[in-house]
Amino acid sequence: xxxxxxxxxxxxxxxxxxxxxxxxxxxxxxxxxxxxxxxxxxxxxxxxxxxxxxxxxxxxxxxxxxxxxxxxxxxxxxxxxxxxxxxxxxxxxxxxxxxxxxxxxxxxxxxxxxxxxxxxxxxxxxxxxxxxxxxxxxxxxxxxxxxxxxxxxxxxxxxxxxxxxxxxxxxxxxxxxxxxxxxxxxxxxxxxxxxxxxxxxxxxxxxxxxxxxxxxxxxxxxxxxxxxxxxxxxxxxxxxxxxxxxxxxxxxxxxxxxxxxxxxxxxxxxxxxxxxxxxxxxxxxxxxxxxxxxxxxxxxxxxxxxxxx
Numbered sequence: 001x002x003x004x005x006x007x008x009x010x011x012x013x014x015x016x017x018x019x020x021x022x023x024x025x026x027x028x029x030x031x032x033x034x035x036x037x038x039x040x041x042x043x044x045x046x047x048x049x050x051x052x053x054x055x056x057x058x059x060x061x062x063x064x065x066x067x068x069x070x071x072x073x074x075x076x077x078x079x080x081x082x083x084x085x086x087x088x089x090x091x092x093x094x095x096x097x098x099x100x101x102x103x104x105x106x107x108x109x110x111x112x113x114x115x116x117x118x119x120x121x122x123x124x125x126x127x128x129x130x131x132x133x134x135x136x137x138x139x140x141x142x143x144x145x146x147x148x149x150x151x152x153x154x155x156x157x158x159x160x161x162x163x164x165x166x167x168x169x170x171x172x173x174x175x176x177x178x179x180x181x182x183x184x185x186x187x188x189x190x191x192x193x194x195x196x197x198x199x200x201x202x203x204x205x206x207x208x209x210x211x212x213x214x215x216x217x218x219x220x221x222x223x224x225x226x227x228x229x230x231x232x233x234x235x236x237x238x239x240x241x242x243x244x245x246x247x248x249x250x251x252x253x254x255x256x257x258x259x260x261x262x263x264x265x266x267x268x269x270x271x272x273x274x275x276x277x278x279x280x281x282x283x284x285x286x287x288x289x290x291x292x293x294x295x296x297x298x299x300x301x302x303x304x305x306x307x308x309x
Contacts, residue, residue, distance in 0.1 A: 059095050059158035064165050066158070069151045072144045073098075076133050079211040092118075095158045110156035119149045129296045134245070135269055137211070143169035180213030188215035195238035207236070210244065219246040221253075222271070230256040240264045249273040258284040271296045 059066065073092045079085065081092040081102075090102025098118075101107050108116040121132035122145045133139060140148075150168055154160060162168075189196075189209070196217070199207055206223055210216045217239060221228045228251040236243070243264050248257075249271045258280045261270070270293055272285065277297070285295050 060161075062161065063157065063159050064151060064154075064162045064168070065095060065156075065160070067162050068147050068165075068168065068171065070095075072140070072147060076138065076140055076144070079137070079213070080133075084212055099156070108152050108156055111153065113149050113153045116152050119152055122148060127294055129269070129271065129294075135294065185213055185215070192239045192242055199236060199239065202235070203232070207239070207243075215242060216244045216266070217242045219243050219248075221251050222247045222249040225250050226252045229253055230260075233257045233260050236260075237263070241266060243267060245269045247271040248275060251275060253281075254278065255280040257281070261285075261288065267293050269294045269296075273298045 074082075077092040080087045081090050083091070083093060086102070088103045090107065091097035091100075092107075098108060099106070099110075104117075107118040113119045118132075121130060122140055124131040126139060127135060131139075146169055150165055151157075154165070192215070196207070203224070206221060206228075207217055207219050210218050219236065221233065224232070228248075230253055233248070233251075233253055234257075237260070240260070240263050244266055246261075246264065246267060246269070250273070254276060255278050261267070261284055267288070270285070270288060272295060275281075275297075277285065285297070289295050
């Protein structure tokens with residue numbers, strides 16, 4: 001008995017002490033986080049902020065970011081990605097928020113221009129459905145786009161001085177655009193205020209103003225998919241003159257909606273991907289193109305529209 005017990009004790013696996021185990025887990029955690037920070041610095045910064053390890057990425061008031069990049073993003077992007085409104089849960093008004101990214105993940109990869117979503121989107125040709133800022137907003141100048149891409153390529157630092165960017169386009173004097181007058185905005189929105197509120201209650205998140213200083217509307221029926229049909233589109237008749245951007249992709253609208261689309265006399269952009277397009281709708285979409293509306297469609301629908309020539 002004693003020999004057997006001694007043999008069992010001798011063959012028992014060595015167990016780490018609580019202190020050694022804690023030290024081992026800590027070391028592994030540090031190594032994993034270091035690798036994570038090296039491969040995905042923007043996400044690492046977000047984790048550190050969440051854990052309270054840093055209050056915000058280090059930023060200098062006279063850095064290239066503060067002097068050149070932040071003003072561009074503030075002028076062209078803050079209306080939709082700022083303190084009051086965050087499309088896709090993305091803010092571009094602080095360095096911390098830029099590095100954190102939005103609902104779809106990071107928008108920049110420091111040091112990698114071609115892999116940064118922000119750089120990709122601002123580089124798209126005018127009229128592209130994914131260009132940023134969107135076609136309903138003032139476009140970035142080529143120099144402004146270059147400034148942002150140079151900053152990303154150099155590491156998206158908040159402290160790197162302006163003098164490090166020898167090839168950056170020379171800054172130009174920008175005309176200061178006055179902030180929206182709340183009274184003027186309210187007056188412009190007044191004719192549709194009650195109708196819009198009723199629609200927003202019936203169709204949450206489907207329709208909203210394109211910016212905080214505008215009375216123009218964006219319709220995102222695609223969020224409802226096949227549950228959005230001809231009758232639903234007809235419900236937007238009270239605000240149709242204010243709709244400038246409409247995404248009807250994936251909905252179940254048909255020929256009866258052709259007249260509703262034609263009645264949107266201020267429409268600029270129309271997306272019709274994965275929608276059943278018959279002859280009546282195809283003729284409507286071709287007429288829309290002839291009037292300067294940007295119509296985006298999948299291949300099958302594009303062929304049907306082109307067949308109206």
